[in-house]
Amino acid sequence: MARSKEQNERMRETRKEKIRNAALLQFVKQGLSATRIQDIATEAGIAQGLLYHYYPSKEEIFVDLINDALDKTIEASYSVRDMETGPGEKIRFALERLVETIEHSQTFLDTCRLITQATNSTAIPQQAQVLIQEKRNIPYQVIEKIIAAGQIEGTIVAGDPKMLSIFFWTSINGLAIYYSTNNNREVKLDYRVIASMFLIKNEKEEEGEK
Amino acid sequence: MARSKEQNERMRETRKEKIRNAALLQFVKQGLSATRIQDIATEAGIAQGLLYHYYPSKEEIFVDLINDALDKTIEASYSVRDMETGPGEKIRFALERLVETIEHSQTFLDTCRLITQATNSTAIPQQAQVLIQEKRNIPYQVIEKIIAAGQIEGTIVAGDPKMLSIFFWTSINGLAIYYSTNNNREVKLDYRVIASMFLIKNEKEEEGEK
DNA sequence: TGATATATTGAATTTATATTCAATATATCA
DNA sequence: TGATATATTGAATATAAATTCAATATATCA
Numbered sequence: 001m002a003r004s005k006e007q008n009e010r011m012r013e014t015r016k017e018k019i020r021n022a023a024l025l026q027f028v029k030q031g032l033s034a035t036r037i038q039d040i041a042t043e044a045g046i047a048q049g050l051l052y053h054y055y056p057s058k059e060e061i062f063v064d065l066i067n068d069a070l071d072k073t074i075e076a077s078y079s080v081r082d083m084e085t086g087p088g089e090k091i092r093f094a095l096e097r098l099v100e101t102i103e104h105s106q107t108f109l110d111t112c113r114l115i116t117q118a119t120n121s122t123a124i125p126q127q128a129q130v131l132i133q134e135k136r137n138i139p140y141q142v143i144e145k146i147i148a149a150g151q152i153e154g155t156i157v158a159g160d161p162k163m164l165s166i167f168f169w170t171s172i173n174g175l176a177i178y179y180s181t182n183n184n185r186e187v188k189l190d191y192r193v194i195a196s197m198f199l200i201k202n203e204k205e206e207e208g209e210k
Numbered sequence: 211m212a213r214s215k216e217q218n219e220r221m222r223e224t225r226k227e228k229i230r231n232a233a234l235l236q237f238v239k240q241g242l243s244a245t246r247i248q249d250i251a252t253e254a255g256i257a258q259g260l261l262y263h264y265y266p267s268k269e270e271i272f273v274d275l276i277n278d279a280l281d282k283t284i285e286a287s288y289s290v291r292d293m294e295t296g297p298g299e300k301i302r303f304a305l306e307r308l309v310e311t312i313e314h315s316q317t318f319l320d321t322c323r324l325i326t327q328a329t330n331s332t333a334i335p336q337q338a339q340v341l342i343q344e345k346r347n348i349p350y351q352v353i354e355k356i357i358a359a360g361q362i363e364g365t366i367v368a369g370d371p372k373m374l375s376i377f378f379w380t381s382i383n384g385l386a387i388y389y390s391t392n393n394n395r396e397v398k399l400d401y402r403v404i405a406s407m408f409l410i411k412n413e414k415e416e417e418g419e420k
Numbered sequence: 421t422g423a424t425a426t427a428t429t430g431a432a433t434t435t436a437t438a439t440t441c442a443a444t445a446t447a448t449c450a
Numbered sequence: 451t452g453a454t455a456t457a458t459t460g461a462a463t464a465t466a467a468a469t470t471c472a473a474t475a476t477a478t479c480a
Contacts, residue, residue, distance in 0.1 A: 008426080015427095034243035034333030036467060047429045052469070113330060119391055120323060123244030157406075163397045166388065167381070167404065174384020178376065181329055187373045194377065196367075197403050201411075218456080225457095247438060257459045262439070 016054050019044050020068075023061040028110045028180075032062050033123055059125040066118050066128045069111045070135040077139035080146070087146045088155025091168075091198050094143075099191035102176050112176035143168050147198065156198055167197055226264050229254050230278075233271040238320045238390075242272050243333055269335040276328050276338045279321045280345040287349035290356070297356045298365025301378075301408050304353075309401035312386050322386035353378050357408065366408055377407055 022044035026035040037058055041048040055061050080094045101108045118124050119132055144165035150156030157164070171194050232254035236245040247268055251258040265271050290304045311318045328334050329342055354375035360366030367374070381404050 011427095029331070030333040031241050031243060031331050033241060034331070037469085038467080048468090049430065049470080050428055053427070057468085116326075116387060117330070120327070120387065121239070121241050121244070123240040157403070159400060159403060160397060163399060164403065166394070166397065166399075167385070170384035170388045171377070171381045172384070174380035174382070174387070175377070177326060177330065177384070177387070178380045184376070187370060187376065189373060189376075190369060193367075193369060193374065193407050197407055221457095246436090258438090259440080259460065260458055263457070267438085 012054070019046075019051060019054055020061060020065060023058065024065055024110055024114065027062065027065065027117070028113045031117060032058070032121070059128075062118075063125050063127045063131070065114060066124075067131055069114050070131060072111055073115070074135060074138045077142040081142050086155065087150035087153055088199055090146050091143075091150060091156065092195055095168075095172075095191045095195050095198075098172050099175070099189050099194065102172070102179050103189060109176055109180035112173055113180050116173065116177055140165050140169055150198075155200055157200055164198060171197070222264070229256075229261060229264055230271060230275060233268065234275055234320055234324065237272065237275065237327070238323045241327060242268070242331070269338075272328075273335050273337045273341070275324060276334075277341055279324050280341060282321055283325070284345060284348045287352040291352050296365065297360035297363055298409055300356050301353075301360060301366065302405055305378075305382075305401045305405050305408075308382050309385070309399050309404065312382070312389050313399060319386055319390035322383055323390050326383065326387055350375050350379055360408075365410055367410055374408060381407070 019040065023035070023040045026039045026043055029035075030039070035058060037048050037051060040058060040061070041051050044051075080090050083090050083093065085093070115132075115136075118128055119136065122129075140162075144161045147156055147164045147168075148161040151158065151161065175189075229250065233245070233250045236249045236253055239245075240249070245268060247258050247261060250268060250271070251261050254261075290300050293300050293303065295303070325342075325346075328338055329346065332339075350372075354371045357366055357374045357378075358371040361368065361371065385399075
């Protein structure tokens with residue numbers, strides 16, 4: 001016998017992650033189809049042959065990445081849902097954090113780009129399509145419920161919660177997509193502009209700003 | 211001599227347009243790289259060989275399509291700029307029309323998707339990259355100016371006009387991208403939700419709605 | 421240290437797609 | 451109608467990328 005089983009497993013997983021990171025970079029820049037195995041291998045600093053010891057194809061890497069990306073957005077929406085505050089404050093806080101994240105986290109932008117890319121293409125693996133089908137709507141549903149609760153609470157504007165949830169996520173996603181190619185450091189984003197679509201204006205707070 | 215020159219030119223242009231339409235459909239569904247010449251030819255109902263009589267490559271078609279798409283969005287923003295109303299009303303009207311168009315025009319959704327795809331990929335022809343560089347920001351600048359004028363007029367909220375213009379277009383684009391794969395007919399979109407990010411609330415109008 | 425399992429490479433092969441091209445069809449005008 | 455230019459096809463060829471594989475390197479444990 002040579003190496004211990006667990007040690008091997010760990011090394012293997014580390015290397016796979018290195019490959020996934022390299023692939024993510026390339027997929028986000030070029031898209032799945034335009035990315036060649038060679039591109040991923042070069043980015044990861046390995047020979048293309050080695051890649052096949054870890055993944056049978058670039059499509060399999062894509063499936064792993066899409067799964068991770070979808071889980072991340074679902075987790076983020078759950079952490080908002082589980083906050084110990086009222087629904088209005090949840091929406092305010094979530095938008096504040098999301099806008100901040102768009103400005104500062106390249107990983108978040110990559111995640112948004114990958115999901116948008118996958119959602120808008122039929123040229124992706126069957127497995128990825130299934131994952132999107134299963135998971136994509138969860139964040140929309142989570143926000144929809146918070147908005148409905150906020151309307152009862154009296155802190156969120158009237159209107160179909162489904163529609164408001166669509167506006168919530170499409171604004172954030174549109175912004176992330178834009179920022180991923182225009183890292184516009186001259187402009188500081190104010191999340192309260194987006195928040196004003198959802199939150200009923202509080203007279204006192206408005207006074208405070210002036 | 212066989213056929214008249216002009217007649218030939220017209221026929222040629224008609225056929226080229228048929229090919230462009232087929233290519234647009236495929237590019238929007240699969241992206242540039244995943245679309246094969248054969249896909250476009252089949253969609254257009256011709257043999258692949260014939261395609262080369264009209265375009266030297268799929269990349270050339272893509273450049274034509276991107277140019278058209280960019281010109282369309284620029285034209286749309288100019289028509290808003292040239293309206294005979296105050297800036298606040300321009301923004302309100304533009305959003306009303308844009309949301310309506312998202313709900314009803316597949317062509318508009320395709321245009322948004324194509325531009326987003328091109329803007330978010332380095333795997334597109336050099337020429338397309340140049341066109342995007344040159345033309346992409348024009349609609350942002352047009353809306354920025356209207357917003358700045360609206361702030362002076364007193365109908366548009368305070369805040370960096372550049373930032374507000376980014377929120378304007380990224381919200382619309384995010385919505386269009388979402389709608390192009392989720393033609394959610396159960397939900398009727400209300401443009402006033404987006405408008406509330408930009409327009410100062412008019413007490414009288416609000417009363418009217420209740 | 422040597423036996424063994426796994427990692428790693430890059431060239432050889434396979435497969436997919438783009439591109440060319442010879443053959444044929446069709447439309448127009450004299 | 452026949453001469454001519456252009457349209458059209460699909461098979462032949464070229465090109466690019468994916469995949470395999472034999473050769474070699476490296477790490478671990480007895």
